[in-house]
Amino acid sequence: MAVTLQDDELIAKLQARDESALEALMVQYQARVFGLALRLTGNRQDAEEVLQDVFLAVFQKIGGFRGDSKLSSWIYRITTNAALMKLRKRPKVKEIPLAEELGPAMTDEGMIAEPVVDWSRLPNDELDRKELGQRIEQAMNLLPADYRSVVVLRDVEGLSEQEACEILSLSEAALKSRLHRGRLFLRKQLADYAVSQTGVNPGPQHV
Amino acid sequence: MFRCRDVGQLLYEYVEERLEPPVSQQLEQHLADCPGCLAFINTYKQTMRLSHELRCDDIPQELQQKLRSFIKTKLSSARPSFWDRLRSRLTGT
Structure with a gap:
């Protein structure tokens, strides 16, 4: 040993x-x-x-x-x-949408224009956490390499921003923008899945 | 007055706890009145938590053995054998 x-x-x-x-x-x-x-x-x-x-x-x-x-x-x-x-070496993954396109639609006044479901609060019998775990794994694999590397080092592995920047030779600004966009992309994939599974109608109070 | 768009723009800094306390408080006031933004932030944070749960801490036993035999083969092939050493001594190379 x-x-x-x-x-x-x-x-x-x-x-x-x-x-x-x-x-x-x-x-x-x-x-x-x-x-x-x-x-x-x-x-x-x-x-x-x-x-x-x-x-x-x-x-x-x-x-x-x-x-x-x-x-x-x-x-x-x-x-x-x-x-x-x-x-x-693998076929290139398409670019992911811009941050604005991954968030909720906004009115001209800058207010949210569509319902947003809070699936983070749903009990396990309504939305299976294990299923959600599998979904995020699949979604992670859809992320282009530049985004995936940042999300994996920071959010999966839990490394500090400084360490992740050093490992990837990235500026803080570049790391921030990729990480945020990567998270938004994953969130969107999970949200689409959660809504399709539960059919939750957020109701007018969420608009 | 904070608009939803402002929340969207400050979301990353807020979650990373980089905002000045007064800005952070203003944002939280908006969240208290805006279920849409609150739901968005909650699910953004939940996404980060789910990502972290993907961290894999186990390596299968059989893979550990495979790694060691790979390294052993590579290192022994890199090391000159008895015959290599004898040949180089005889030929003076």
Whole structure:
């Protein structure tokens, strides 16, 4: 059973080509790398290949690791790049609609012009949460790579804005706009599904 | 007076808790009177929660083994074998 090592100790041992440190690294990061790869590629086979390539690349490239970022960020970056390479090989997904088009229609006065259903408050027997979980997974796979990578790092993995910007080499502004649009897209997909399932009529009070 | 459109434009900053307290309070006042905006914000936040539930923390045992045998093969093929070392010593390369 491998012990958990501190990052600097782990890096030093890996740089000295210590293969037992590689085992410790895998124990520490394999689940995160696989999980991230799975969400980014949306495909188990691709995620498996990414997992293997990442640890090999980490071991091969660790000599050049200067500690400018955290070890975890560096590994996430390698994982993200490897996963995005897989996505780029697939047929391109169409662009998603603009933020304004993903929100409710507005009147000329800037007020909401259509009913909005609050499906977040529906009990489980009216809207199955498990089904909703499957829907968001499908919707995530519809997101173009640029949006998906941001949503996965921030909302799925829960990384900080700074870390996500660093991993994706994005400005804060670019990250914000992609994340917001990505969330709006997912929300719309879930809303369409929720309304189709429950047939909830929000009534005039929601207009 | 806040309009629904303003809420839409400030939604991201509001959810990320980046708004100045007075702006945030104004937005919340609008929410108290506007079921449509409230429903939109609630479902936006719910979408974020559902995304987070997609985080996958398990890696199947068989995949862990596959990873290790892959690494082992790659590392041993990268390492020069006894015959490689002998050949290079004999040929002086």
